[in-house]
Amino acid sequence: MALLHQAELVPSKLEALAAWAPSQPWFEGDPGPLEKVAAFRLDDPAGEVGVEVLLVRAGDGPVLQVPLTYRGAPLEGADDLLVGTMQHSVLGERWVYDGCGDPVFVAATIAAALTGDGQADQVLQTVDGERVPRESEMVVVGSGTTGAAVPPTSVRGTRVVDGATVVDAGSCTLVVARTPDGGGSPASLAEAAGGAHDDTTQVLSATWPGHDAPTTLAVVLVH
Numbered sequence: 587m588a589l590l591h592q593a594e595l596v597p598s599k600l601e602a603l604a605a606w607a608p609s610q611p612w613f614e615g616d617p618g619p620l621e622k623v624a625a626f627r628l629d630d631p632a633g634e635v636g637v638e639v640l641l642v643r644a645g646d647g648p649v650l651q652v653p654l655t656y657r658g659a660p661l662e663g664a665d666d667l668l669v670g671t672m673q674h675s676v677l678g679e680r681w682v683y684d685g686c687g688d689p690v691f692v693a694a695t696i697a698a699a700l701t702g703d704g705q706a707d708q709v710l711q712t713v714d715g716e717r718v719p720r721e722s723e724m725v726v727v728g729s730g731t732t733g734a735a736v737p738p739t740s741v742r743g744t745r746v747v748d749g750a751t752v753v754d755a756g757s758c759t760l761v762v763a764r765t766p767d768g769g770g771s772p773a774s775l776a777e778a779a780g781g782a783h784d785d786t787t788q789v790l791s792a793t794w795p796g797h798d799a800p801t802t803l804a805v806v807l808v809h
Contacts, residue, residue, distance in 0.1 A: 593675040603640070603642065607620070608644075610684075612749055613650070614648055617644070618644070620644055622640065623642060624641045625638055625640045625723055626639050626724040628691065629706040637654075637690060637706075639652070639803070641724075651803060652764075653691050693736075696806050699728040699788040699804065701736060707719070708722060726790065727800070729790075746764075761779045787806065790802070790804045790805075
């Protein structure tokens with residue numbers, strides 16, 4: 587479960603992204619304000635790190651997938667992954683990172699793909715302390731099997747290949763499609779990682795409003 591707070595963020599998520607994303611090698615579109623298309627959350631079992639995946643568009647550019655993590659303190663050794671900091675009116679200062687280099691996002695995404703899970707259920711805590719279920723904007727599904735074993739992972743390095751971010755996660759390779767509606771297939775994403783799509787490869791796919799065809803967000807290659 588992802589617990590959200592009814593709060594004000596300064597700067598907003600889209601403002602922080604608009605300042606950071608155009609400098610990234612996977613960025614496509616017009617520098618300037620970003621439009622949010624949809625979003626979903628993944629669960630941190632420890633309950634310490636917020637994990638959110640935003641789909642955004644920059645001007646007339648394609649839909650971009652931007653995984654983010656929200657932390658209450660800096661992530662050691664991750665200065666090059668820092669999107670920025672923001673003030674959260676309930677939680678205080680938050681450090682926002684590119685999720686592709688954050689071990690919590692990587693582990694959560696791999697687990698969702700391997701076990702057939704999807705996005706986390708979202709609950710909004712209002713300023714009055716009431717907890718209200720929040721409807722998900724996306725339907726996210728992993729191709730794996732319920733109860734499947736999930737190997738321990740880490741982040742040993744990332745690289746951008748053909749518009750995808752490839753994460754060396756030790757026991758697995760995670761490939762995140764940065765332009766998910768650009769027609770990237772599981773096979774082409776696996777190839778970007780230097781591997782092949784076979785029976786051990788699992789896929790995380792999604793639909794969102796106005797986009798009813800299941801679309802590949804990420805693939806996991808198990809070594």
